Amino acid sequence: MTTLPDPDCRRGYTYDQMEAILAGQTDAFGRWMRGQTLAFCDGIEYDYESKAHKPTGCGPHGPVVYGHDLRRFLANLAPLD
Numbered sequence: 001m002t003t004l005p006d007p008d009c010r011r012g013y014t015y016d017q018m019e020a021i022l023a024g025q026t027d028a029f030g031r032w033m034r035g036q037t038l039a040f041c042d043g044i045e046y047d048y049e050s051k052a053h054k055p056t057g058c059g060p061h062g063p064v065v066y067g068h069d070l071r072r073f074l075a076n077l078a079p080l081d
Helices: 015-022 026-033 067-074
Strands: 039-041 044-047 052-055 062-064
Touching (some): 015 067, 026 067
Antiparallel strands (some): 039 062, 044 052
């Protein structure tokens, strides 16, 4: 499998990172990802103990791509979902 740099977001790779890694294959990756799950980094998470939202210290980055999806695409493998 392809070795990737560490993601900028704790949930995955940001759009800017993904675009740099894919080097012109962004549209093909978008088609490959159709129907797949993405994460969303809004910079907050729910704390069940305090029953309130708290900042995560990460982002907000918006939609992020999981590393396993990026690696599978770069290795010409089928999506998992």
